[in-house]
Amino acid sequence: MNYRMIWYIMGQIFKVEAAFMAISLAVSLIYGENLLVAFGVTIFALITIGVLLTLKKPEKHNFYAKEGFVVVGISWFVLSLFGALPFFISEEVPSFVDAFFETASGFTTTGASVISDVEALSHGLLFWRSFTHWIGGMGVLVFVLALFPEQETQSIYLLKAESPGPKVGKIVSKLRITARILYGIYIAMTIIEFIMLVCGGMDVFDSIVNSFATAGTGGFSVRNGGIADYNSAYSEYVISAFMILFGVNFNVFYLILIGKVKDAVKSEELRVYLGIVFASVVAISAVNMINNVEGFATVGESFRYSLFQVASVISTTGFSTVDFAAWPTFSQTLLVVLMFFGACAGSTGGGTKIVRSIIMLKSGYAELKHCISPNSVISVKFEGKPVENDVIRSTNGYFVAYFSVLALSTLIVSFDGLDFTSTFTGVLACLNNIGPALSELGPTHNFGGLSVLSKLVLSFDMIAGRLELFPVLLLLSPRTYRR
Amino acid sequence: MNIIIIGGGKLGSMLVEYLIKEGHDIALIDKNYKLIESIVGKYDILGICGNGANVDTLKEAGVAKANILIAVTSSDEVNVLCALVGKKLGARHTVARVRAPEYSKQLLFMRNELGIGMATNPELETAIEISRILRSMHTVKMESFARGRADLVEIPMTDDSPFIGVKLWEIYTKFKLKILICAVQRGDEVYIPDGNFVLKAGDVVQITASHSDINEMFKILGYEKQRVRSAFIVGGGTIAYYLARELTDVGIKVKIVEISEKRCVELSEMLPKVDVICGDGTNEELLSEEKIDQFDACIALTGIDEENIIIALASKFRKIPYVISKVNNSSILRLLNRETLENIVSPKVISANHIVRYVRSKQSDTSGSVQNLYKFVDNKVEAVEFVVREESECTGKPLRALKLKRGILIACIVRNGKVIIPGGDDTIEKNDNVVVVSSNFYLRNLDEIIG
Numbered sequence: 001m002n003y004r005m006i007w008y009i010m011g012q013i014f015k016v017e018a019a020f021m022a023i024s025l026a027v028s029l030i031y032g033e034n035l036l037v038a039f040g041v042t043i044f045a046l047i048t049i050g051v052l053l054t055l056k057k058p059e060k061h062n063f064y065a066k067e068g069f070v071v072v073g074i075s076w077f078v079l080s081l082f083g084a085l086p087f088f089i090s091e092e093v094p095s096f097v098d099a100f101f102e103t104a105s106g107f108t109t110t111g112a113s114v115i116s117d118v119e120a121l122s123h124g125l126l127f128w129r130s131f132t133h134w135i136g137g138m139g140v141l142v143f144v145l146a147l148f149p150e151q152e153t154q155s156i157y158l159l160k161a162e163s164p165g166p167k168v169g170k171i172v173s174k175l176r177i178t179a180r181i182l183y184g185i186y187i188a189m190t191i192i193e194f195i196m197l198v199c200g201g202m203d204v205f206d207s208i209v210n211s212f213a214t215a216g217t218g219g220f221s222v223r224n225g226g227i228a229d230y231n232s233a234y235s236e237y238v239i240s241a242f243m244i245l246f247g248v249n250f251n252v253f254y255l256i257l258i259g260k261v262k263d264a265v266k267s268e269e270l271r272v273y274l275g276i277v278f279a280s281v282v283a284i285s286a287v288n289m290i291n292n293v294e295g296f297a298t299v300g301e302s303f304r305y306s307l308f309q310v311a312s313v314i315s316t317t318g319f320s321t322v323d324f325a326a327w328p329t330f331s332q333t334l335l336v337v338l339m340f341f342g343a344c345a346g347s348t349g350g351g352t353k354i355v356r357s358i359i360m361l362k363s364g365y366a367e368l369k370h371c372i373s374p375n376s377v378i379s380v381k382f383e384g385k386p387v388e389n390d391v392i393r394s395t396n397g398y399f400v401a402y403f404s405v406l407a408l409s410t411l412i413v414s415f416d417g418l419d420f421t422s423t424f425t426g427v428l429a430c431l432n433n434i435g436p437a438l439s440e441l442g443p444t445h446n447f448g449g450l451s452v453l454s455k456l457v458l459s460f461d462m463i464a465g466r467l468e469l470f471p472v473l474l475l476l477s478p479r480t481y482r483r
Numbered sequence: 484m485n486i487i488i489i490g491g492g493k494l495g496s497m498l499v500e501y502l503i504k505e506g507h508d509i510a511l512i513d514k515n516y517k518l519i520e521s522i523v524g525k526y527d528i529l530g531i532c533g534n535g536a537n538v539d540t541l542k543e544a545g546v547a548k549a550n551i552l553i554a555v556t557s558s559d560e561v562n563v564l565c566a567l568v569g570k571k572l573g574a575r576h577t578v579a580r581v582r583a584p585e586y587s588k589q590l591l592f593m594r595n596e597l598g599i600g601m602a603t604n605p606e607l608e609t610a611i612e613i614s615r616i617l618r619s620m621h622t623v624k625m626e627s628f629a630r631g632r633a634d635l636v637e638i639p640m641t642d643d644s645p646f647i648g649v650k651l652w653e654i655y656t657k658f659k660l661k662i663l664i665c666a667v668q669r670g671d672e673v674y675i676p677d678g679n680f681v682l683k684a685g686d687v688v689q690i691t692a693s694h695s696d697i698n699e700m701f702k703i704l705g706y707e708k709q710r711v712r713s714a715f716i717v718g719g720g721t722i723a724y725y726l727a728r729e730l731t732d733v734g735i736k737v738k739i740v741e742i743s744e745k746r747c748v749e750l751s752e753m754l755p756k757v758d759v760i761c762g763d764g765t766n767e768e769l770l771s772e773e774k775i776d777q778f779d780a781c782i783a784l785t786g787i788d789e790e791n792i793i794i795a796l797a798s799k800f801r802k803i804p805y806v807i808s809k810v811n812n813s814s815i816l817r818l819l820n821r822e823t824l825e826n827i828v829s830p831k832v833i834s835a836n837h838i839v840r841y842v843r844s845k846q847s848d849t850s851g852s853v854q855n856l857y858k859f860v861d862n863k864v865e866a867v868e869f870v871v872r873e874e875s876e877c878t879g880k881p882l883r884a885l886k887l888k889r890g891i892l893i894a895c896i897v898r899n900g901k902v903i904i905p906g907g908d909d910t911i912e913k914n915d916n917v918v919v920v921s922s923n924f925y926l927r928n929l930d931e932i933i934g
Contacts, residue, residue: 064524156523173485173508173529388516 001481004058006071009158011053012144013075017082018046020135021128024086028124035124038090046082068157070480072141073471076463079140080104083132092121097452104459106132107140108466109350111219111318111435114448114455119224123205126222130209136466137216137246137348138186139163146179161471165345165353166395171254185253186348190215193242200234214242217349219318219435226443228321233304236321240311244277247315247343268383269344269355273314276354280310280338284331291328314338316350318435325442332438336425339432350433350465352402359387359395401469406431409461413454430458431465484508484846485549487574489535489565490556491518493811494580494605497835498553499526502842505925510544513556536564538572547573551600551842555580566599576600576845578838582607584721601841605834610725612828613807617711617780618733626857627694628868629897629916634697635665635866637859638704640686645703652678660700661904662692665894665920666864673863673922675892689859691866691894691918693902711735711805715778717764717794718785719743719750722809722830726782731756738773740764765790767797780805788812795824832858843867846927853927854916864922866894869929871915877929883907891932894918 025039080103087099098114105112106129115121121129135143139162156175160168170178190211197207206222213220223229227239248270255264264270285302296302305322312319313335324335342351359382366378379386409427416423418440425437426447436443447458464472474480484507488495491513499522502509509528512535513519519530533540535554546552552574554565559581566577578601581590590602616625626635640647649657651664666689667674667682674680682688692700714730716723719741727737731754738758741747747761762769764785775781781798783791788810795808807826810816816829840856855868871878877885882893882905896903897916903909911917911929919932926932 156527170529173510173527175527390516390520 001070002058002060002062002067004056005061005063006067006074007053008058009071009141009144010075010078011050012148013079013140014046014050014053014082016140016144016147017079018043018050020131021046021083021086024124024128024131027127028122031123033122033124035086035090035122038086039124039128041089042082042085045085063155063157065157065160066474066480068155068161069471069474071158072161072467073475075140076107076467076472080107080459080463083107083128086128087125090122090125092125097455098448101447101455101459102129103132104462105430105435106130106218106220107136108433108462109133109136109216109218109316109348110430110433110462110466111213112430112458112462113220113435113446114450116446116448117224118222126209127205130212130218130220130222133216133218133220134190134212135216137218138183142179142182145175146183162467163346164350164466164468165249166356166359166391166398168346171251181254182250185250185257186215189242189245189253193238196238197235200232200238202230202232202235206230210239211242213319214239214317215246215348217243217246217315217317217343217347217433219312221319226321227308227319236304236308239319240308243311243315243317243319244274246317247311247347247349248273249344249346251346266383269358272358273344273354276338276341277310277314280314280334281306284310284327284334287328287330293327293331295322309335310338313434314341314349314351315343315347316432316434318429320436320443323442323444325438325444336428336438339425339428339434342432352399352432355382356395356398358382359392360399363387363392363395398469401473402431405461405464405469405473409457412457413450416451416454427458427461431461433462433465484551484842485545486510486842487512487535487541487544487546487549487552487569489513489552489554489562491515491522492555492557493831494555494834495553496522497813497831498555498838499528501835501839503528505839505843505927507842510549512540512544536561536568538568541565541569541572549574551576551578551845553578553838559583559586563593563597563599567597570598576841578603578841580605580834582721584724587725600845601838603834603837605830606721607725608833608837609722609809609828609830610729612833613722613726613782614729614733616807616826616828617714617730617735617805626859626866628691628855628866628895628918629902632694632897632900633691633895633902633918634694635689635691635857635894635918636697637687637689640682640684640688642684644682644684646682646688647684648681650678651676651680651682658700658703660692660703661696662690662700663892663894663904665689665691665866665892666859666922675864675890675920675922689864689866689920691920692904693895696902696904711779713737713778714780714782715773715775715798715803716740716782716784718783718791719746719759720784720786723782723784724750724753726784727754727757738778740769740773764794770797775803776801778803780807782806783808785809788815792819792824799824843925843927855918864920865925866918866920867926868916868918869926871911871913871917871929874913875930877933878911878913881908881910886933888924888932890922890924892920893932894920 021039021043028035080100083103084099087093088096093099101114141158141162145158171181172178193214194207194211198204209222252264252267252270284306288296289302295305308321309324340352341357342353343349345353345355362380366380369378406427410424413427414423421438422440426441429435429437486502486507487510488498489512491511499509499511503526510531511522511528512531512533514534516532519532523530531540531544546569552569554562556562562579566579570577577599579599581602582604587604587607593599593602654660664676667676668687713736716739719739723739727739730737739750740760740762742763744761747759751759760773781803783794785791791808791810795806798806807828810827811829811831836856840853843853853867854870858865893905895918896905919926
């Protein structure tokens with residue numbers, strides 16, 4: 001393995017994190033908060049290590065899939081470790097494990113929180129907390145790819161390891177340009193959302209952090225009462241729309257940008273995604289209205305609340321305007337099903353991704369046909385093209401790994417003695433980067449009451465889920481480090 | 484520039500390697516998904532799995548904005564179709580590999596009537612290259628510029644070479660030779676030397692000079708001069724056919740050993756002047772029986788690299804003066820020691836160089852366009868020949884007044900058919916051919932030599 005190269009790229013990542021943190025420091029200074037030490041020490045440490053690691057350029061540039069996985073896996077853990085320092089040093093989050101959980105939850109765009117009184121945090125830390133969503137949404141390595149001109153950091157394996165989806169490709173021939181286009185679209189959409197929220201009367205700071213949280217499909221709120229606190233239908237609709245948009249494959253936006261709207265609309269994944277959103281909104285509105293759930297009195301209100309919740313869960317954002325833990329069992333179950341699906345590949349959302357479910361269902365159906373007539377040859381097609389066997393194999397492998405991690409984590413977290421629904425959906429919400437779960441870990445509760453072990457396991461799950469398991473699982477295998 | 488390459492085989496992937504270094508945007512189309520995966524993992528290009536002659540696939544690759552489309556799949560017909568479709572869809576220039584001898588006579592027709600910018604035939608190009616090496620009559624690697632007026636030769640410095648220990652600027656005064664040493668390979672390092680450079684034994688030097696000075700130099704260095712009158716070819720493939728045709732045209736006696744009986748019949752029909760022997764070219768006894776020892780040259784052109792190397796080594800052992808072998812596999816090429824086998828031809832490399840030259844000529848603007856391109860020392864150094872089409876910043880001034888970039892050397896200027904080995908007072912003028920040697924640069928036009 002090319003360790004030199006791995007350290008070098010890690011060094012660049014440290015520098016980038018320091019730069020992002022400096023922005024947060026600036027915000028805290030604007031609000032006149034005393035966070036100079038908390039941020040300063042961390043930034044200094046990051047820059048020192050970053051400069052030391054990048055002092056010498058590696059001679060050998062060979063960089064393969066394994067190196068890509070390892071860099072991405074290690075750097076996400078290290079990012080969260082350093083990102084947690086300001087919370088810990090400032091003593092606003094006294095336990096380091098809590099701070100780590102909170103930061104990991106931020107970077108992985110999960111949005112599960114251990115902090116019960118969010119409004120007590122200083123602005124600088126609130127900004128940093130939501131900013132981690134934004135950084136983690138599109139990915140730090142993608143940012144490094146977009147930023148650094150050096151030939152040596154240009155490897156498709158970095159993009160493949162960090163970007164979600166079974167088939168990651170470039171949208172233009174140059175990796176750096178691809179990364180820039182992705183970030184360009186990302187930044188532009190974040191700014192549009194910010195402007196729309198400000199126009200709706202939300203204050204500037206809240207608009208910024210909520211835009212960050214939506215863009216990364218994170219879900220950290222800066223109010224104890226969440227988005228409902230603003231009590232504005234307009235803001236809720238804007239956020240709903242953007243949650244759905246950020247759950248769409250960014251290639252679709254690129255196609256629209258270059259004028260190929262027809263091709264964009266043809267995307268099978270997009271259609272299925274929007275179809276699921278529509279059907280779920282209709283189903284939840286109807287069931288909740290029939291069951292006379294509080295707030296679902298009129299069609300308008302039902303639409304508003306169910307749209308927001310469906311968008312929030314399927315895009316894996318995890319905002320909430322109502323306590324869905326109090327909904328009828330059917331609606332809750334439907335939300336859990338949506339949690340499994342997650343957003344589209346190539347978006348900022350988490351979950352198992354719509355495309356994987358489509359491929360799995362189609363190959364399952366092909367298998368069924370195969371049972372009936374064993375000699376038939378059936379090719380699985382997606383987006384009108386046959387799916388390569390490799391992709392089907394890796395999708396199968398992904399689901400096996402996914403359910404193994406899910407089962408094992410649930411088993412460990414169950415030591416805490418919560419009821420089954422909370423334990424299972426809690427792990428699910430972390431692994432799929434959603435945030436709030438059901439029952440005792442629902443939107444009106446938080447993860448603060450869990451044991452240290454559970455918090456560490458869930459932090460691991462969040463990072464594993466964000467990176468789609470393999471980069472993180474690879475780190476656990478001794479074979480990775482053998483020469 | 485936006486370049487679409489169709490076919491990711493040996494030549495296709497070599498082109499990707501060459502062209503990506505020059506900073507082009509490349510889209511590679513191939514039917515083999517695994518192949519695309521592995522090449523995209525290695526180079527920063529866009530890979531598309533599909534048929535390159537398919538309109539949708541080409542559109543996906545962005546053919547409308549492509550400056551050059553290069554079709555190098557294994558099938559000639561597909562290549563031509565790709566080029567035609569690509570041209571219609573908006574590709575500015577097209578290159579197609581057409582290798583079947585049946586089509587070799589209609590390459591010009593393809594260029595003029597079908598609008599294919601360049602039809603390349605690696606086998607024919609290789610045959611011409613081999614024939615040139617044989618006729619240059621020296622057992623050294625040689626490349627010619629300005630239509631053969633100036634040569635670039637590669638010479639290893641042996642212990643007893645008269646050039647050793649002499650400062651380069653003294654060579655002229657000492658030996659009355661107008662030659663220019665433009666690159667020296669010492670171990671793994673490559674130097675673009677200045678006048679005070681001193682050569683050591685074991686160096687491999689690249690020298691440019693006019694044809695007559697090169698011959699003069701060979702005399703001083705004690706290289707024997709011997710005309711090739713007969714050539715023994717092992718392996719009767721397409722290159723062998725072209726080569727035999729070339730050689731018999733200039734009166735060289737040719738004997739081909741080919742293992743397949745069917746192919747032997749074909750060859751004997753197509754090449755009446757050539758002795759065609761049916762048998763295994765790796766069989767020592769057969770070679771002795773066919774009196775290989777009495778030939779001036781042995782050329783190993785079988786389809787298997789390893790066999791070619793063995794045949795070449797065996798021929799060297801038999802003291803045959805000229806031995807040339809074809810090696811196509813890049814990994815093997817890297818392993819070979821130039822002292823054991825000095826003359827190796829690789830159709831893939833020859834063809835890739837031709838195409839890269841074409842690409843650069845389409846890229847450069849008016850002040851000077853690339854005529855010839857030759858890479859040496861493991862592709863680290865290249866010699867580029869430009870034609871100066873109009874006046875520019877580089878023309879009309881003495882060379883010492885030009886601020887050349889480091890690692891750039893003007894190796895020779897050809898004016899009105901006369902070769903000038905340039906000194907500080909010489910100038911570059913309009914209509915000159917200029918050969919520039921450079922390391923670590925990819926020159927596209929002449930103006931890029933000044934920094």
